[in-house]
Amino acid sequence: MLRESYDIHVEAAGRMLQGAAGANLATPELNRLAHRWIRATVARFEYTYHAGGRERTRVYHAMSGREADEILGLPVSEASGQYVGIAASRRASIEAAAGSQLAVPEPGHRLDAEVKGFRTLERDLVEGKVPARGRLRIWISQPICSSCRAMASSFETSYVIDTTIFQWRRSVGPDDVSLFRKLDQHRRLGSSTLRAWRRAGSGVTGRTGCLP
Template sequence: MKKMRKIRALLAAFTLTLPSWHVQAGEIAIETGEGNVAALLERDAHDFTDAVGRALIDLTDSPPSGKTFAWLRSKVQGATLARIEYAFEKNGQRVMRVYHGRSGHSLETIIEKATRRSASHASGTESSATESGDGIDIPEADDIARDAAEAKYYRRETEFDVRAPKLPEDTSRLEATVVDNMNHSWDAELKTLRRIESDIQNKVVPAGGRLTGYVSKTVCESCREVIDTFARVFNAEGTIYQLIEPGTGAVTGGGATAIQRSRAASNDLLAARKAYAKANLNPARYVAMREEGASTLADVSRLEEESVVLRDIDGDPCAP
């Protein structure tokens, strides 16, 4: 009887410790985003398109073919975009650091694949290189190095606004998984959270911050696991708002449900991305940029630089 009482006491003590463990572990919810998400991500879409244009000037000697431009436009239009605002306390103030990520390989690798595909189609042959996603037969470490060196093609980073290139897996606790035979190592959400993780490890920002994210597509199962791991390991709280891709039917902004409105916003963002890519990734624009010396133009400061001190995060623009 005494033994049973001891067991019950031990179980009760163990049970009492569970709530405190759960309080320490963070939680990041994934919600359906609407029109304001599309508006926030449109600038990131423009930045990616502009970066491809600048890289083309540096990496090619003459205008690529129309087919090459068409393929590049399809890549910038289709890439997943992620913008994550990480809020934390610093010197008694609430500060926000904004991270911008996009899916896919380095610009140089994407351009190499585009020109190789164009040359293969022109000659009536197909490349024998083993290809995966946006990439070609290049070791992952080399593509990571390329991506890191391509900061010059994007907006200049500031203390409060940074790009999220792909970081090595062996330095991270966030792991991609294979879903439906697809490798998700180059996903935008993974890249962006790994950059925040790196900043936490290097004491640029503290753990335990509040995260508000915006993603241009439905978050996949691999990235959901990454988000859960990040929340648990770094005690982060917050919400990520995802846009739901349109189905086959017509979509309007006046939909009665959040999913309908999200699909309408996704449709609007895609239309805006297509229009911008068409206007800025074409042979005529390439020639004009080369004449202007566009690859050496001074970087433009991020639009959010005025938001050094975090706006009241309780006034979340996506909250109902």
């Protein structure tokens, strides 16, 4: 589940690299992105609501830290346009909604994956893209911090949305077979794929065979 959210970001970065063949991208920038994404928190927000007499779900995919085009210094005019093929879902981003009701992130937590997820869903609520009073389920690749807990509480209270958070245990010991361990292995494969795309200059290729 979180591997899918991670892959959406990696594949979008691959499209950015493909479209920036003449941007003279330096290896250190690509290595910086690969290194940061190995360590990044991954979050998946699934918001379920009723509209048109049917139950619907919109999925938000979040990755902590700066966005790929910012790290790479690529001239991508609209990064969200690189996130294709994700019907009924969105890349989560950091912009706050007008008149946001969410708690302000603590210093050092402004770019947390959870902040991006809550802010993006709030924008959709404020803009009328989805109705309030639905049900929100969140999966996070590591335990949630106090700053994001405060934001979750303010979100649930402000929009009357029942929110459930699933946190993965952060462990990468040699005998660990947890979901976090599997995601950690998958992220390392994704970082290698980013470097391979850049070296080959061949754009995005399927990653099904990389799934553990």
